[in-house]
Structure formats: structure tokens, C-alpha cells
Amino acid sequence: xxxxxxxxxxxxxxxxxxxxxxxFGFSLNTVDHEDKHVDVIIQPTTNMxxxxxxxxxxxxxxxxxxxxxDIGDVKSDVFVTVFGTVAEFGKPVIWADPVSRDxxxxxxxxxxxxxxxxxxxxVLDSKKHDLAEGDKITINIVGKLLNGTLYxxxxxxxxxxxxxxxxxxxxxxxxxxxxxxxxxxxxxxxKYQIVDDKAYNDxxxxxxxxxxxxxxxx
Amino acid sequence: MNIVTVINKLxxxxxxxxxxxxxxxxxxxxxxxxxxxxxxxxxxxxxxxxFTSATQYVCYATGGLGFMQYEGSTGQGSTxxxxxxxxxxxxxxxxxxxxxxxxxxxxxxxxxxxxxxHSDTSKSAKVSVKYTTLGNEYKMMEYxxxxxxxxxxxxxxxxxxxxxxxxxxxxxxxxxxxxxxxxGASHTMMGTPCNSGYSSIKTADVNYINGGY
Numbered sequence: 330x331x332x333x334x335x336x337x338x339x340x341x342x343x344x345x346x347x348x349x350x351x352x353f354g355f356s357l358n359t360v361d362h363e364d365k366h367v368d369v370i371i372q373p374t375t376n377m378x379x380x381x382x383x384x385x386x387x388x389x390x391x392x393x394x395x396x397x398x399d400i401g402d403v404k405s406d407v408f409v410t411v412f413g414t415v416a417e418f419g420k421p422v423i424w425a426d427p428v429s430r431d432x433x434x435x436x437x438x439x440x441x442x443x444x445x446x447x448x449x450x451x452v453l454d455s456k457k458h459d460l461a462e463g464d465k466i467t468i469n470i471v472g473k474l475l476n477g478t479l480y481x482x483x484x485x486x487x488x489x490x491x492x493x494x495x496x497x498x499x500x501x502x503x504x505x506x507x508x509x510x511x512x513x514x515x516x517x518x519x520k521y522q523i524v525d526d527k528a529y530n531d532x533x534x535x536x537x538x539x540x541x542x543x544x545x546x547x
Numbered sequence: 548m549n550i551v552t553v554i555n556k557l558x559x560x561x562x563x564x565x566x567x568x569x570x571x572x573x574x575x576x577x578x579x580x581x582x583x584x585x586x587x588x589x590x591x592x593x594x595x596x597x598f599t600s601a602t603q604y605v606c607y608a609t610g611g612l613g614f615m616q617y618e619g620s621t622g623q624g625s626t627x628x629x630x631x632x633x634x635x636x637x638x639x640x641x642x643x644x645x646x647x648x649x650x651x652x653x654x655x656x657x658x659x660x661x662x663x664x665h666s667d668t669s670k671s672a673k674v675s676v677k678y679t680t681l682g683n684e685y686k687m688m689e690y691x692x693x694x695x696x697x698x699x700x701x702x703x704x705x706x707x708x709x710x711x712x713x714x715x716x717x718x719x720x721x722x723x724x725x726x727x728x729x730x731g732a733s734h735t736m737m738g739t740p741c742n743s744g745y746s747s748i749k750t751a752d753v754n755y756i757n758g759g760y
Contacts, residue, residue, distance in 0.1 A: 391673040391675040394739065501666035
């Protein structure tokens with residue numbers, strides 16, 4: 330009699346509760362992890378503003394759309410892949426987008442001036458274009474500067490002085506922004522942070538082999 | 548004293564009816580909490596840029612749009628505007644948002660569509676958000692006018708044949724407040740990177756946007 334009482338009045342609700350909690354927990358786990366950033370990525374902990382002369386803060390100002398996040402799709406657009414260390418940041422350089430802003434009164438007062446930030450990288454190795462170890466190459470990130478705050482796009486790469494990186498660099502020869510203007514192809518998807526010979530970015534939070542990323546645009 | 552005896556003693560002490568009722572309450576709360584919380588864990592990035600009002604007016608800078616290469620030539624700002632407005636309609640007609648074109652455009656403190664220059668031909672467009680100290684918000688939608696991006700009426704996701712109205716669908720999804728979403732092309736118009744799902748708004752997109760208004 331006591332065993333029957335145990336079975337039907339005490340254990341059954343507990344099993345139902347456990348089943349529901351398991352189902353609930355499972356439903357949480359099946360949520361797509363694609364957008365979750367695993368904490369394996371080691372991000373610079375310092376706001377990039379600390380390195381840029383004349384910039385008090387760096388904020389996200391826009392949300393962009395890319396046609397691809399895979400360097401393998403745009404190998405021909407990569408001028409050189411550099412493995413190196415971030416040596417220095419230059420001052421923001423103002424440039425003027427030739428697209429007329431006259432149609433939008435007060436555009437610069439609202440959104441800021443177009444600027445680019447030169448970032449100098451000391452080369453350890455390079456692919457696709459020969460650079461000697463110890464050479465410096467300059468890449469640029471483009472943003473808007475308003476009242477001392479630099480507004481970047483959510484997909485722009487961030488850098489820190491001393492950081493070891495691999496960057497896939499594109500070269501813009503149109504002379505719209507500046508002559509022979511180097512930029513990071515695919516933004517943050519074309520830049521890796523190197524830690525213990527593994528390369529990390531938002532697309533590869535678990536890391537890829539350094540040798541693989543250095544050669545992936547060849 | 549074995550375990551069955553111990554349990555029997557516990558049962559004799561515990562008010563079993565009260566225990567069952569308590570468990571039912573706990574289970575019900577857990578169940579409802581699960582259903583309520585699950586949408587919060589949906590597959591989107593964690594930022595929200597919904598407007599305060601679902602009714603929004605958009606200015607088009609046709610001079611700026613005319614810098615874009617469309618079907619092989621520039622100077623087609625009005626045609627480009629018409630194509631982009633299809634994206635505006637895709638969102639406005641299918642969600643709780645009401646988005647209209649306006650010609651009453653006299654300030655940067657309004658919503659605008661224009662073009663911008665970026666060196667990277669893989670970067671197709673962007674939406675910038677501006678909040679004023681009065682708590683108003685405005686969005687600037689810009690399409691990359693790099694001359695190596697060939698915008699077309701019927702194309703795909705390649706920079707040499709980039710479908711303008713499909714990209715406009717996606718960008719107006721951002722305009723409405725949706726971030727990029729995970730899931731395949733059949734599931735969302737807001738996937739990333741560019742894919743065939745941009746061709747039309749999906750139920751998941753409609754639900755997400757309507758959830759903000």
C-alpha cells in the first residue's frame with residue numbers, strides 16, 4: 330500500500346516536473362548559437378580611443394551589410410595578407426566624400442565629418458606581396474568624427490597597440506579617399522587576433538590555425 | 548531502516564495533497580515562464596533600434612543616389628529611388644510600420660536615403676542611427692556608390708551584379724529596427740551575409756518587427 334502511494338502520489342509529480350524542466354532546458358539549448366559570441370575570442374579590453382590622438386571615445390554609429398564574410402570568396406580583392414603587430418595609430422585625417430551632402434542640410438553637424446584613421450602595422454610575415462620582416466605597412470579604418478567621438482561601423486575591425494594580428498588588406502587606387510588607400514577587406518571578418526598561434530575573429534570564435542589564415546587569400 | 552521505510556515515514560508526515568497542489572503551481576509557473584522567456588532568446592543580435600512611432604517619413608537624396616552605378620550608368624537617382632522604394636513598401640505593406648516618402652525635407656534630423664563611398668566593394672550598404680537629446684531618433688540609409696559595384700534591377704549578391712531592390716528590402720528591415728538574424732534564406736530576410744532570402748520579407752521578419760511596435 331505504501332509503495333503504491335509512493336508511486337502515484339509522490340514520484341509522479343516529481344517526474345512530470347523534471348520532464349518539463351528538461352524540455353524547457355532543451356528548448357533553450359536548441360536556440361541557434363550562431364549569433365552568440367563564445368568567450369574564446371580575446372578582445373582588446375581597452376577602448377580604441379585610448380590609442381587614437383584627438384579621439385575621446387569610439388562608438389558604433391552604423392550597421393552595415395556585407396556581401397560575404399568569407400575571404401575565400403574575395404581572394405582577388407586582397408592585395409596583401411600581413412601577419413604583424415600593431416605599432417602605432419595616426420591622427421584622424423579628414424576627407425570629403427564627393428557625394429554631395431548639400432541635399433541634406435546640416436549633415437556634418439548631425440553625423441560628423443568623414444575621417445580615416447591610419448594604423449601602422451609592423452610586419453612579421455606577408456603573403457601575396459613581399460614585405461620584409463620589420464617593414465611597416467599602413468592600413469586605414471574609415472569613420473565619422475563628431476565632437477571628439479569617432480563613430481565606426483559595427484563591422485569595422487578594432488585594434489590595440491601591441492596586438493598581434495593577421496589582416497587581409499585591400500588597396501583602393503581610385504583616389505577618392507586618398508592615393509593607394511589600404512583598407513581591411515571585409516572589415517572585422519578580414520582581421521584576426523592572434524593568440525598562441527591561433528587566429529580568432531567573430532566568424533571564427535573557436536580559432537583557426539595561424540598558417541591557415543595567413544594563406545587563405547592566396 | 549531501508550529507503551522505502553524512510554520514504555513511507557516521510558509520506559506519513561507530509562501532507563501529500565498539499566504537496567501535489569504545490570507542485571502543480573510550481574510546474575505551471577515554470578511552464579509559463581518558459582513560454583514567456585523563449586522569445587527573448589530568439590536568434591537575433593542583442594540590439595534594438597525600433598522607432599518610438601511606427602509611422603515614419605523618408606527623404607530621398609536623388610542627387611546622392613545618382614552617384615551609384617545602376618544598370619551600367621550613373622545619374623539615375625530617380626530610377627534608383629523607385630527601386631529602393633520597393634524595399635520600403637515590402638516592409639511597410641507587410642508589417643505594422645507605416646513608411647512614407649516625403650518631399651518635405653529640410654534637415655539632417657529626418658530619415659534619409661542616399662549613397663556613400665566605401666573602398667570595400669563587399670560592403671553594400673549601411674544604416675546609421677542618430678538619437679537627439681530630445682529623444683527623437685533618425686536613420687540614414689546609405690548605399691555604396693563605389694564604381695566597382697554594379698547595382699542592377701535583377702541580380703544577386705555579387706558586387707558585379709547586385710540586386711538593388713533585394714538589398715533595399717534588407718536595409719528597410721534594419722530601418723524598421725531588425726538586426727541581422729540567423730536562420731536560412733527561407734526563414735528571414737535579415738540573414739547575413741547577403742543571400743537569396745533578401746528577395747522578400749518572411750513571417751519571422753514580420754513577427755520580429757511587429758514585436759517592436
